[in-house]
Amino acid sequence: MSPSDEIKARIAPLLFKYGLAMLSVTLAFLITRSLQPTLFPTPLFFAAIVISTWYGGIGPGVVSVLLATLVLDSYFMSPVRGFTAGNSDLPYLAQFVLPALLSGWFTKKRKDAEAALKDARDHLDAKVQERTLQLQSEIVERKRAEESVHKTQADLAHLTRVMTMSELATSIAHEVNQPLTAIVTNGAAGMRWLAAEPPNLERARDSMSRMISEGNRASEVIKRIRALSKKTSPHKSALEIDEVIQDVLALVGTELVKNRIALTCDLQRGVPRVIGDRIQLQQVLLNLIINSIEAMAEIAQGPRELLIKSEARDDGQVVVRVRDSGAGIDPKDLEEIFEGFYTTKAEGVGIGLSISRNIVEAHGGRLWASRNDGRGATFQFTLPTAETTT
Amino acid sequence: MKATEPIVYVVDDDAAVRHAIKDLLESVGIRSETFRSGREFLVRKPADTPSCLILDVRLPGSSGLEFQRELKAAGFEIPIIFITGHGDIPITVQAMKAGAVDFLTKPFREQELLDAIHKAVDRHRERLQQVSDAAKLRQCYEELTPREREVMALVTRGLLNKQIAAELGTSETTVKIHRGQVMRKMKAESLADLVRMADRIAQLSKGISQPF
Numbered sequence: 194m195s196p197s198d199e200i201k202a203r204i205a206p207l208l209f210k211y212g213l214a215m216l217s218v219t220l221a222f223l224i225t226r227s228l229q230p231t232l233f234p235t236p237l238f239f240a241a242i243v244i245s246t247w248y249g250g251i252g253p254g255v256v257s258v259l260l261a262t263l264v265l266d267s268y269f270m271s272p273v274r275g276f277t278a279g280n281s282d283l284p285y286l287a288q289f290v291l292p293a294l295l296s297g298w299f300t301k302k303r304k305d306a307e308a309a310l311k312d313a314r315d316h317l318d319a320k321v322q323e324r325t326l327q328l329q330s331e332i333v334e335r336k337r338a339e340e341s342v343h344k345t346q347a348d349l350a351h352l353t354r355v356m357t358m359s360e361l362a363t364s365i366a367h368e369v370n371q372p373l374t375a376i377v378t379n380g381a382a383g384m385r386w387l388a389a390e391p392p393n394l395e396r397a398r399d400s401m402s403r404m405i406s407e408g409n410r411a412s413e414v415i416k417r418i419r420a421l422s423k424k425t426s427p428h429k430s431a432l433e434i435d436e437v438i439q440d441v442l443a444l445v446g447t448e449l450v451k452n453r454i455a456l457t458c459d460l461q462r463g464v465p466r467v468i469g470d471r472i473q474l475q476q477v478l479l480n481l482i483i484n485s486i487e488a489m490a491e492i493a494q495g496p497r498e499l500l501i502k503s504e505a506r507d508d509g510q511v512v513v514r515v516r517d518s519g520a521g522i523d524p525k526d527l528e529e530i531f532e533g534f535y536t537t538k539a540e541g542v543g544i545g546l547s548i549s550r551n552i553v554e555a556h557g558g559r560l561w562a563s564r565n566d567g568r569g570a571t572f573q574f575t576l577p578t579a580e581t582t583t
Numbered sequence: 584m585k586a587t588e589p590i591v592y593v594v595d596d597d598a599a600v601r602h603a604i605k606d607l608l609e610s611v612g613i614r615s616e617t618f619r620s621g622r623e624f625l626v627r628k629p630a631d632t633p634s635c636l637i638l639d640v641r642l643p644g645s646s647g648l649e650f651q652r653e654l655k656a657a658g659f660e661i662p663i664i665f666i667t668g669h670g671d672i673p674i675t676v677q678a679m680k681a682g683a684v685d686f687l688t689k690p691f692r693e694q695e696l697l698d699a700i701h702k703a704v705d706r707h708r709e710r711l712q713q714v715s716d717a718a719k720l721r722q723c724y725e726e727l728t729p730r731e732r733e734v735m736a737l738v739t740r741g742l743l744n745k746q747i748a749a750e751l752g753t754s755e756t757t758v759k760i761h762r763g764q765v766m767r768k769m770k771a772e773s774l775a776d777l778v779r780m781a782d783r784i785a786q787l788s789k790g791i792s793q794p795f
Contacts, residue, residue, distance in 0.1 A: 367641070367668045371597045374666075374689040378603035381693035385610035393610075400606055407599050 210249030214257040217241035222264045234269040235289050242293050246300040254297035262290055365418060372411040379404045429556075431466045431579040434474075434503050434511055441478040442501075445486065452490045452497065459502040465578035467511050469556050474576075477549040477560070481515040481572045484545065488519025488570065495568060509581035510558070518569040527562055549574075587632055589704040591615040594624050594650075595639040595666070600689075604637065607693055613700065621650035625657075633711060635684065635703035637696075640667040640674060648674065651681050660710065662703035666691065717787055723769050724784055731768070734761040738774070739781040 221237035238261040246254030266286055383400035386393040438460065449456055482499070489497040500516040522530065522537075529535050531550045536543030546560075553560040553574045560574040591613055595601045601617040608615040618624040621642060636654075640647040651663055665678050665686045675686045684706065685699035727735065730751075737747045744762065748755040771777040 363669075370668045370689050371600055374691070375597070375599035375603040377690035378600070378607050378693060378696075382603065382607040382610045385607070385693075389610070396606075396610065400610075403599070403603065403606075407603075410599070 210245075210253045211256060213248055214241075214245035214253035215260065217244045218257050218260040218264060221261070222268070226268065234265060238265065238289070239293060239296055242297050243300045246297045247304055250304075251297075251301055254301060255294075258290065258293045258297060261293060262286060265289060365414070368414045369411050372407040372414070375407040376404045376411075379407065428470050428472075429468055430471070431468055432471055432474075434464060434467050434513060434576065435460045437471060437474050438478060438501060438503060438513070440471075441475050441482060444479060445482050448483070448486050449499065452486055454486060454489055454497040454499050457498065457500045459500065461502075461504040464503055464505045464511055465509075465580060467556075467576040468579050469576060470552075473552045474556070477552050477574065478513070478515070480545045480549045484572070485515055485517035485519060485570075488521070489517055491520050492518075492568075505578070506575070509578055510575040511578055512573055512575045514571055514573040516565065516569065516571040518565075518567070521564055521568060522562060522570045524564065527564070530562065531560075588614055589633045589635075589708075590630065591635055591637060591700055591704075592624060592627075592661075593617045593637045594619075594621055594642070594647075595637075596620065596642055597639075600639075604696075607696070608700075611697060621647075621653070631711070633704050633708035635662045635664060635700060635707060637664045637666060637700075640665055640678070648678055648681070651678065651683065655681070662706050664696070664699045664703055666696075717783070720780060720783060721787065724780075726768050727765060731761050731765050734758060735765045735769070735777070735781065738762060738765070739778045 218238065218241045221241040225234050225237050242254060242257045242261060245257035379400045383397045383404070386397035386400060438458070442456070442458070482501070485499055489499070496518055498518045500514070502514040502516070503511065505511055526537060530537065531546050532543075533547040534543040535547075550560045553576070556576055558574055558576040560572070562570055562572050565571055591608055593601055593604050593615055595604070595617070596619055598619075601619075605615050605617050616627065618627065621638075624636070638647045638650065642650065647665060647667075654661065654663075662684045663678075663682070664684050665675075666689055667674070667686070668689050678686055684703040685695075687695055687699065724732075733751060734747060737750060742750065744755050744758045748758045751758070765771075766777065769777060769780055771780060
């Protein structure tokens with residue numbers, strides 16, 4: 194912008210404001226004159242002053258007051274046209290000028306207030322817009338956080354179950370072991386009372402009655418555990434089996450890399466949803482995959498391949514296969530491995546597959562193992578879909 | 584029952600187990616006392632007879648291992664047989680290092696327990712014997728006059744009477760008399776016996792005692 198342009202830009206509004214003041218007073222004069230009022234020639238001039246002040250501010254307002262005063266004095270007070278104000282006109286003029294100035298001042302105040310209000314409103318709009326944007330990004334952030342929390346919870350649920358299992362086992366072992374110790378020791382004492390010369394039958398009887406009551410105590414412990422396992426009924430809902438598979442793969446990723454195992458996932462699209470306890474099904478899959486990894490970790494040569502496949506069958510069941518190229522299973526072990534406390538692993542406890550089969554069967558499915566034509570073994574389980582269940 | 588008859592202390596928080604062990608020991612004629620906690624046992628102040636302690640590793644309050652340390656710190660010298668629900672190897676090693684006689688996993692075979700008890704009681708008896716021997720030895724030694732102690736020290740160093748007389752600036756006859764007094768007061772049967780006693784006294788004064 195050149196300096197002359199700048200001056201023009203400054204002067205143009207001034208010209209407009211003062212021009213408006215003069216124009217409005219002139220209009221008021223013309224209209225008042227055409228109406229020829231006898232008593233009150235002032236109202237339209239007030240209007241002109243208000244308009245001038247409203248759009249022009251204090252300066253044009255004062256100019257319009259001066260103009261209006263001159264016009265009133267020249268045309269409506271003195272019979273002769275002229276700018277001289279006689280002494281008799283002064284009170285009348287004062288009556289006009291004071292209210293005129295006041296109305297100008299009020300108009301200005303009002304105008305300022307409105308401007309402030311408008312300003313505030315604009316500001317508020319901007320604020321609201323800014324905040325909305327912030328909130329939107331916050332919502333996205335929160336969703337992401339929620340997802341990650343969900344994932345962590347699933348991981349944690351696994352750990353807690355595993356932990357609780359081992360703690361529970363320790364506690365049960367202790368609770369059952371105490372009465373067992375008492376039974377064995379009382380039995381030994383009883384034998385010795387009987388072997389005494391002469392046999393002390395009374396003491397032997399005491400020992401035996403304590404054996405009975407301790408046997409009952411052990412049985413009570415078992416009953417309590419049974420009641421406990423009933424309480425933790427599975428939480429079933431309709432779920433995508435592929436999501437469950439993904440959950441578990443996320444957990445075993447590092448194990449696969451560590452053991453240099455190539456993973457192939459053959460997940461059929463649009464497999465119907467199944468009804469099940471997500472965590473229990475994760476446990477089953479985790480168990481099968483860990484077994485496969487361990488079976489492959491043992492072999493020294495040959496490829497290490499893990500295939501996980503899901504598909505819908507015609508009979509309304511979904512089948513999941515876990516196939517490995519590991520050491521394989523002895524034909525005589527194909528069923529035995531599902532028995533509790535049966536293990537072929539050096540450090541195994543032998544409950545993983547038995548628990549897995551229980552879980553699958555509680556879901557109305559089946560879990561079995563078979564030998565591959567080539568190397569390794571395949572474990573597969575079926576689950577009824579949500580449609581067949583309802 | 585005689586006061587010198589061995590006694591077995593049993594500390595286990597499970598009443599049935601306590602009772603069963605007591606019953607078993609009674610059936611083979613071993614006296615026993617049972618306690619619910621280590622604290623109860625401490626209050627009892629065991630008698631000065633050959634004894635041993637059967638201690639459950641898992642106790643309310645302080646664990647069996649902690650209690651073993653507490654006993655040691657309090658100067659309670661009693662052989663301990665640990666019994667435990669699960670034979671945790673690190674705990675076993677810790678307990679055995681701290682001087683436990685045995686570490687049995689519940690439920691234990693009764694013969695194992697009885698063997699451990701015999702072993703522990705024998706150890707304690709030996710220990711008590713040692714303590715009382717040491718006390719007797721010290722008492723005898725204290726009855727010697729300063730000159731007799733000097734003579735004893737030189738005799739046990741292997742010096743001849745003549746050499747001792749020269750060393751102490753006295754006659755050989757005087758040395759012979761002192762030497763006879765030493766042998767009599769110490770109840771020594773031979774010179775070798777006296778040398779062994781001198782060694783033992785030296786050990787005791789250095790505070791060396793044999794642990795369990």
